[in-house]
Amino acid sequence: MDIEISREGMVGIVEINRPPSNFFDYELIKDIADTLDAFDGDSSVRAVVLGARGKAFCAGANFSNGPSKGPNIYDQALRIFSHRKPIVAAVQGPAIGGGLGLAMSADFRVTCPEGRFSANFARIGFHPGFGLTVTLPESVGAPNANLMFYTGRRFAGEEAVAMGLAQKLVAQDEVRQAAMALAAEIAECSPLGLAATRATMRRGLVERVRAAMEHERTEQMKLRDTEDFREGVRASAERRPAIFVGR
Template sequence: MSEVLLERPSPGVALIRLNRPEARNALSQSVREQLAAHFTVLSNAADVRCIVLTGGEEVFAAGADIRDMAERGAVEMLLRNTHRLWAAIAQCPKPVVAAVNGYALGGGCELAMHADIIVAGEGASFGQPEVRVGIMPGAGGTQRLTRAVGKFQAMHMLLTGLPVKAADALRMGLASEVVADDEVQARALALAELIASMPPLAVMQIKEVLLAGQDASLEAAMMLERKSFQLLFDSADQKEGMQAFLEKRKPVYVGA
C-alpha cells in the first residue's frame, strides 16, 4: 500500500494522509517525493479548493527517517534536492489544513508548519529535536517556527529539543485550534469544506498576499493587498457574492 494516500472526502476537498504507521509516519525520501507529487497535481486541479493534510488518528509525523540519514554525507544530502520537494507544498496556491494528532516532531513539525491552518488534538505535541542527534532543522524549522512564535520561544524549542504540548502550541501561535483528539479529523474537514465553499479566487489571493507580505515592508505589503483587492472586482464571484448578499440568498461561486 502507498505510503501517502489521497482521498476525496467531499466536493472541493482533497485529503492527503501519511501512511507509515510502522515508522510513526517518518518522512523518508520516498514519502517526501510522494507528498510533492500529490501537491503538484492538486495545485493544478480546478476541482480542488482546499487540502487537508494528516498522519491519522495516532501520530502526525515523528520526524525524518534517521536510519536513512545516519551514514549520509553532505554531498549525498545536497544531491537529494529535498528543498524542491518541500517547495511543492510551500508553493501550493490552495489553502492547506493540517490535522495533527500525536507527535509532530522534526520534519513532522516542519510539515505541519507548511500548512495554513493547524488543528491539533489535545494530546498532540510539537517539537524540533534535531539538536539532540547532532544536527539542526533543514526544512524551515528555524525560519517558519521563528515567524510563528517569535525568537525566544523558537530558541527555547530549537536549543533544548523539548516538545511543547498542544495547549502551549496554541498559546504560542503554533496552532490555530485545539480540539479533543477524536475530533481533529472531523474539525479539519469541516474547516476545509467551509473554505471550499468560499470564492476560490479570493481565497487564493488572500493566501498569496498574506505569505508574500510577511517578509515585505508594511508599505509594500499594503500595496500588494490593495492591488489584489482591486483585482477581485473584475471577478464573476465578486458580483455573485455581493448580489447574493443583497438578495439574501446563498451565493454560488465558480472561481471565475
C-alpha cells in the first residue's frame, strides 16, 4: 500500500508509505483525496492527521520517468483543498517542491529540527505548483515566499516555525504524537461550530487555489520540455549543481 489509513478516536490518519523519499504521483494524490472524501462522509471523524512513514514527509513529484503528461494531478490536489475537516500535517523530514505544497494544504504543520521545507522549483528549472503561489505567501508573507521561490533554499524546522510555515516544533520521534494531540484537541470542539468556523476562515481558498493551479500548470507545461528542466532534474538526481543555459 502506498498510503496507510487508520483511526485513533475521532482523528482519521492518512500516511504516505513510499520510503525513502515518499515521492508522489497522480495515483498517490488521488488516493489521499479519496481517503479525505471518505473521512468527510464519516461523522465520527472530526479532524485528520496527514503524515508519512520513514524519514521524509514528501520529497516532491516523481520525475524518474520525466514529468507526467497524463491526467492533471492538480485536479486531485484541488480535492484535498476542498476537504471539509481540519488537517494537521506531521512533517518529520523533508517537504520539498510539490511535497511542500501538500504540507501547505493542511491547516497546521507540526515539525522537528530535521524538517526541511523547500520550494526548489527554480533550482530544477521549473515553476511552483500545488497551489503554493497562493498558500505560501498567505502563510509567510510575500517577501518570505519570494525568498523561498527565488532561491530554492531549504529551511530547517526551527526556521519554518519562526516564519510561520509550521506551528509547533518537537523532537523528530514526537512529531506524529504531537500532530495527533493537536488533531485530538481540535476534535473535542463542536463539529458544527468547528465546520462553520473553518469554512469562514478558508472562504474563497479553493477558488484562489484553483485559479493559481491553472496558471501554475500552464507555466509548468511550457518549462517541462526545456533543456534547463531536463538538466535540473538530472542534476538533482546526481546531487550536483545544475548548469543552466536559459533554453
